[in-house]
Amino acid sequence: MVQPLSGQAIYVVLLRELKRYWRAKSRIIASMAQSFFFLAIFGLGLGGFVGGFGGISYLSYLAPGIIGMGLLFGSVFSGVSVIFDRQFGFMKEMLVAPVSRTSIILGKILGGAVTASIQGIILMAVAGIMGAFTPTIALMAGAIAAIGVMLLITAGFVGLGVAIGSILNDFHAFQLLSTFVMWPLFMLSGVFFPIDAVPLPLQIAMLFDPMFYGVELLRWCLLGAGTPLLGPLGWLISLGVVAGFNALMVGLGTYLFSRVQV
Amino acid sequence: MWAIGGLSKISIIEVKALTKIFAGRIRAVDGISFNVEKGEILGFLGPNGAGKTTTLNVLATLLRPTSGTATVNGHDILAEPDAVRRSIGYVFQDPTLDLELTGRENLDFHGRIYGLKRDVRQRRISEMLEVVQLTDRADELVKTYSGGMKRRLEIARGLLHYPQVLFLDEPTLGLDPQTRRAIWEHIRRLNQEEKVTIILTTHYTEEADYLCERILIIDFGKIVALDTPDKLKARLEGDVVSLVFKDPAAIGKVHLLLEKEDWVRRINVVASGNSHATLSHMMQMMRGMPSGFGVDGMMSGMNTGNIRGGGKMPEHLQQMLAQDMGGERGQRGFDGDSRCLNLLVDDGGHRIPEIVRLIDEAGVVLESVELHKPTLDDVFLSVTGRDIRDERGSFMEMVRRHRIVQQARGRRVRG
Numbered sequence: 001m002v003q004p005l006s007g008q009a010i011y012v013v014l015l016r017e018l019k020r021y022w023r024a025k026s027r028i029i030a031s032m033a034q035s036f037f038f039l040a041i042f043g044l045g046l047g048g049f050v051g052g053f054g055g056i057s058y059l060s061y062l063a064p065g066i067i068g069m070g071l072l073f074g075s076v077f078s079g080v081s082v083i084f085d086r087q088f089g090f091m092k093e094m095l096v097a098p099v100s101r102t103s104i105i106l107g108k109i110l111g112g113a114v115t116a117s118i119q120g121i122i123l124m125a126v127a128g129i130m131g132a133f134t135p136t137i138a139l140m141a142g143a144i145a146a147i148g149v150m151l152l153i154t155a156g157f158v159g160l161g162v163a164i165g166s167i168l169n170d171f172h173a174f175q176l177l178s179t180f181v182m183w184p185l186f187m188l189s190g191v192f193f194p195i196d197a198v199p200l201p202l203q204i205a206m207l208f209d210p211m212f213y214g215v216e217l218l219r220w221c222l223l224g225a226g227t228p229l230l231g232p233l234g235w236l237i238s239l240g241v242v243a244g245f246n247a248l249m250v251g252l253g254t255y256l257f258s259r260v261q262v
Numbered sequence: 263m264w265a266i267g268g269l270s271k272i273s274i275i276e277v278k279a280l281t282k283i284f285a286g287r288i289r290a291v292d293g294i295s296f297n298v299e300k301g302e303i304l305g306f307l308g309p310n311g312a313g314k315t316t317t318l319n320v321l322a323t324l325l326r327p328t329s330g331t332a333t334v335n336g337h338d339i340l341a342e343p344d345a346v347r348r349s350i351g352y353v354f355q356d357p358t359l360d361l362e363l364t365g366r367e368n369l370d371f372h373g374r375i376y377g378l379k380r381d382v383r384q385r386r387i388s389e390m391l392e393v394v395q396l397t398d399r400a401d402e403l404v405k406t407y408s409g410g411m412k413r414r415l416e417i418a419r420g421l422l423h424y425p426q427v428l429f430l431d432e433p434t435l436g437l438d439p440q441t442r443r444a445i446w447e448h449i450r451r452l453n454q455e456e457k458v459t460i461i462l463t464t465h466y467t468e469e470a471d472y473l474c475e476r477i478l479i480i481d482f483g484k485i486v487a488l489d490t491p492d493k494l495k496a497r498l499e500g501d502v503v504s505l506v507f508k509d510p511a512a513i514g515k516v517h518l519l520l521e522k523e524d525w526v527r528r529i530n531v532v533a534s535g536n537s538h539a540t541l542s543h544m545m546q547m548m549r550g551m552p553s554g555f556g557v558d559g560m561m562s563g564m565n566t567g568n569i570r571g572g573g574k575m576p577e578h579l580q581q582m583l584a585q586d587m588g589g590e591r592g593q594r595g596f597d598g599d600s601r602c603l604n605l606l607v608d609d610g611g612h613r614i615p616e617i618v619r620l621i622d623e624a625g626v627v628l629e630s631v632e633l634h635k636p637t638l639d640d641v642f643l644s645v646t647g648r649d650i651r652d653e654r655g656s657f658m659e660m661v662r663r664h665r666i667v668q669q670a671r672g673r674r675v676r677g
Contacts, residue, residue: 006377008374008375008377009374009375011374012371012374012375013375015371015374016360016363016371019362019363019367020360020362020363023362024362088357088360088361089354089356089357089358089359090358090359090360091358092324092352092354092356092358093354093358093359093360093371093372093419094375095324096322096324096347096352097347097372097375097376098343098344098345098347098348098376098377099344099375
C-alpha cells in the first residue's frame with residue numbers, strides 16, 4: 001500500500017530524535033568514551049605487538065572499525081527505541097496523528113541516522129587528532145565522503161533496529177539482541193584483524209556481515225585502500241552491498257512498523 | 263437530524279451497528295448504534311473491559327471495525343481516516359507524553375505533526391498553556407510534572423489542533439480527589455469555551471453524573487441505556503433501601519421473603535467484591551507465571567485486545583482472559599459471599615419499619631439499613647444486574663489499572 005509522505009511529519013519526528021539525543025548527554029559521553037578506550041588501548045597497546053597491516057599502522061587500521069562500531073551500536077539502539085516509545089505511550093500520540101506511518105518511521109530512521117553519524121564524525125575527529133590518518137588533501141575529500149557513507153550505513157541499521165523493535169514487545173530481549181546481533185556484527189566486521197589473514201570459515205562469516213562492507217567503505221574513504229581480498233574495486237562492491245542492505249532494512253523496518261498494533 | 267419536540271440537533275458522530283471482534287471470537291463491541299450531538303458531553307459509563315476504549319479506538323481510526331460504520335464530523339472512518347483524525351483530539355488513558363521534552367515542546371510536536379502553520383501554532387500553544395494553567399512550567403521537562411499537570415498538558419494537547427470532538431479516555435484515573443475536581447472543571451470550561459464536543463469514558467458514576475449531559479451505559483460491548491443522568495435516575499421510581507446482614511446465608515432467605523411483597527419493585531444482590539483482596543490474589547497468580555511473560559508484554563497485547571502472548575500463557579490464564587473479554591456471558595453478580603441486598607421500593611422511609619419487622623420475624627440478623635435516592639450506581643445495577651464497582655469485571659484491566667495507580671503513586675512519592 002502506498003502511503004502519502006508528509007515532509008512536515010518526517011521533519012518533526014527527526015527533530016524530536018535530535019532533541020532527545022542532545023539531552024541524553026551521559027549516554028553520548030559513555031559511548032564516546034567506550035570508543036575512545038578501544039582506540040587508545042587497543043590501538044596503542046595491541047599496536048605495539050602487531051605493528052601494522054599492509055604498510056599502515058595498527059591504530060590507522062583500527063580507527064575506521066571503531067568509528068563503525070559507534071555507528072552500529074548507536075543506530076541499532078536508536079531504531080530499537082520504538083519499543084520505548086510504545087512502552088511510554090508516545091507512540092500513540094504519533095499514530096493517531098493524521099499522517100502516514102511511513103512518514104513517522106522515515107523521520108525516525110533519518111533521526112537515528114543523523115544522531116549516530118554525528119557520533120561517528122566526532123570519533124573520526126578524535127582518531128584524526130590521535131594521528132590515525134595522514135593529513136592530505138585526499139583525506140579532506142575522503143572525510144566528506146565518509147560522512148555520506150556513515151549516513152548510508154546507519155540508516156540501514158536503524159531500519160534493522162526498527163524491524164526488531166516492532167516485533168519485540170518488551171525490554172527483556174535487549175540482552176539477547178546485544179549478544180546475538182550486535183556483537184557478532186561488530187566482531188566480524190574486520191575491526192581488529194584483516195580478512196585475508198584469518199581461516200576460511202571465519203572469512204566466509206565475515207563476508208556475510210553487512211557491517212564488514214561498511215567498515216571497508218570507511219577504510220577506502222579515510223585510508224585510501226581496502227582489503228586486497230575484494231580487489232581494487234572493493235569500494236564499489238562494498239558500496240553496492242551497503243546500499244542494498246540499506247534499502248532492504250529501511251523497507252523491512254517500514255513494513256513491520258506499519259503492522260504494529262497500537 | 264430532528265429530535266422529538268422539533269428542536270434541531272446536529273449529530274457530529276453517527277455510529278451504525280458497529281462491531282469489533284478480536285481474535286475471531288471476542289466481541290469487544292457488539293453492534294452498537296448511537297449519535298453524538300454537537301457540543302454535548304457524552305459519557306461512556308461501564309465496568310472495566312466493557313468495550314469503551316475499543317469503541318473510541320475504532321472511532322479514532324486506530325482500529326478497523328469488524329462490521330458496521332461510523333462517521334465523525336461527516337467523514338467516514340474507513341474512507342477518510344485522515345480527515346477523521348484531524349477532526350478529533352484524543353487523550354489516551356495511559357500517559358502519552360514525551361517525558362524528555364518540555365511541555366511546550368510536546369505541544370509543538372503535536373502542532374507540527376497536525377500541520378499547523380508557525381504563527382497559528384505558537385499563538386495556539388500559548389493560549390492552551392494559559393487555559394490549563396501551565397504557562398509558568400511550560401519550558402520545564404515533562405518528567406518533572408505531577409500527575410495532574412501531565413493530565414492537563416495532555417488535554418491541552420488534545421485540543422491544540424482545533425478538533426471538533428475531544429475523546430477523553432478515563433480522564434481522571436489514578437488522580438487524587440482534588441486533582442480530579444480540578445480536571446472536571448477544566449473539561450467543563452473547555453466544552454463551553456472551545457465549543458468542542460466531548461466523549462469521555464469512565465467507570466466512576468460520580469464523574470459521569472457531574473460532567474455528562476448524556477450517559478451511555480455500555481456492558482459486554484452492548485448499549486444498555488442512553489439518556490440524561492436525571493432521566494436515567496428517574497427510571498428507578500422510588501427509593502433504594504440497602505440491607506446488610508451478618509450472615510451471607512440470609513440473602514437467599516430474605517430474597518424469597520421480600521419478593522412476595524408487591525411494593526418491592528426490584529431486588530438486587532450487591533456483589534461483595536472486595537477489589538483489593540481480589541487484586542492481590544490476581545497479582546499472586548501473575549508471579550506464578552513463567553518468566554519472559556512479563557506484565558508489560560501482556561499489556562501491549564491487551565491494549566490491542568489481541569492475546570499475542572497466548573503461546574506462552576498458562577492454560578488457566580487463557581481461560582480467564584477469554585472469560586474476561588466477554589467470551590462467556592454468565593451472570594457474575596452473585597458470588598455466594600454477598601451480605602448486601604438493595605431493594606427498590608416506593609416511599610422507602612415508611613417501608614423500613616415493615617421491612618425490619620419482616621426480617622426480624624424470619625429470625626434473620628440485620629447489621630444495618632440505609633435509605634437513599636437512586637444514584638447512577640443503582641441505575642447501573644438495575645440495567646446490568648451488576649455492581650459497577652465489582653472489579654472482577656476484567657482481569658486484564660485490573661492488572662493494568664493496578665500498574666497505572668502504582669505509577670501515579672510512585673510519581674507522587676518521588677515528586
